[in-house]
Amino acid sequence: MFYMSSGNDIPIDPDGSSSPIPDIDLSSILGNTLLIGIAIVVIAAPVVGFMAWEPVEEGNVKVVKKWGAASGTVFEPGAHFINPVSQSTVSLSTRPQAYTMSSQQGDGNRENTDDAITVLTEDGLRVDIDITIRYRVDSAEAVNFYKNYRGTDAAEQRLIRPSIRSVLRTEAGRLPVTEIYTGEGQTKLKAAAQETLQQDFNEDGLILETVQIRNVNLPQEYAQSVEQKEITKQRKQQKENELEVEKLEADRKRIEAEGQAEANRILSESLDQNVLTEKYIEKLNETDTVYIPVGGEGYPQFVRNIEGGSGQNSGQNTAQSTNSGSTNQSAA
Structure with a gap:
């Protein structure tokens, strides 16, 4: 049984003994607390810094x-x-991105799907268009882009895809099928797509780099007709080229013949009998065998032509020529 006393009495244990209350060391407690705080800071600082x-x-x-x-x-x-x-x-x-819509499976952003844009031309023909849009996020407008789309996937589905489908269908409806697959037609489609997308991109923090019309797929029947027409056109062009070559060759031969005839005419006019006789005499010194043309009266023709007759001088010249010819033959 415990007995308690008022005032400053010392408590009594059950066995009748008494003990004083121990003194508390406040400096020790503060020191330990400080050490714990420092340890927490040392441990937390790298974690906070990393975060x-x-x-x-x-x-x-x-x-x-x-x-x-x-x-x-x-x-x-x-x-x-x-x-x-x-x-x-x-x-x-902020790196360049590409969004492709294509009829070739595995070629576009939607794999294993024919994702080409189907349009109607001015004359009501259905045409499929493959297209690629290249763009990137404008770092200066990144906050605006994030507020509107959060990321490029949402921008492609909510902005790029519907915009490009709309503009191509509108522009294709202004073109006949005979033009839409040509270079000029594709240039018009590209220009219209770039103008529309540029306006939308400027408002939403995107930069349009380029629009590429990759392919215009015509219906099978029309494609075959166009192909056959192109083959016929190429064959016609080939024949025209061959005829042009033949014409050029004929002109070349005609010009060559005219040139040769003109050369012969000039040569014929410049060669009279005296010139021919002189050339004949010059050739006598270049050969051991001499052939002397003889006229109807037995005189060498060039002698009669030089002397102009068959008188005594002609006879003497003939004899000299004959002797000279005999000598040349004997020498031979």
């Missing part, structure tokens, strides 16, 4: 959010820090 560290890789930007909403701050590539308690970031790629 606050926000590096941004090349080709990307990060939109800073505060309490879950875009704050308007954008981190460019490099090292950055945030308040991990109230802030967070979302990474956006």
Whole structure:
């Protein structure tokens, strides 16, 4: 049984003994608390630092959010820090992107699907168009883009896809089928698509790089007709080319013949009997065998032509020529 006394009496244990209350060392408690606090800081500092560290890789930007909403701050590539308690970031790629709609399975963004844009031409013919849009996020407008789309997938489905389908169908309806598959027709489709997308992109933080009309797929029957027409055209062109070559060859031969005839005419006019006789005499010295043309009266023709008659001088010349010929033959 316990007996308690009032005032400053010392408590009595059940066995009748008494013990004093031990003194508390406040300095020791404060020291231990300080050590624990320092340990917590040492442990937490790297964790907090790691959570606050926000590096941004090349080709990307990060939109800073505060309490879950875009704050308007954008981190460019490099090292950055945030308040991990109230802030967070979302990474956006600023590298070029490509969105393709194609009839070839596995070629477009929707795999294993014929995703070409089907349009009606001015004359009511259905045509499929394959197209690629190349674009990128504007880093200066990254906050605006993030607020509207959050990412490129949503932008492709909500902006690019419906816009390009609409503009191509409108523009294709102004073109006949005979023009839409030509280079001129595809240029018109591309220009219309770029103009429309450029306006939409400027409002939503995107940069349009280019629009590529990759292919215009005509209906099978019409494609065969166009192909046959092209083959006929090529054959006709080939025949025309062959005729042109033949004509050029005939002109060449005609010009060559005219040139040869003119040369013969000039030569004929320049060669009189005296010139021929002189050339004949010159040739006598170049050969051992001499053939002397004889006229109707037995005189060498060139002698009669030179002397102009068959008198005594002609006879003497004939004798000399005969002797000379005999001598040449004997020498031979």
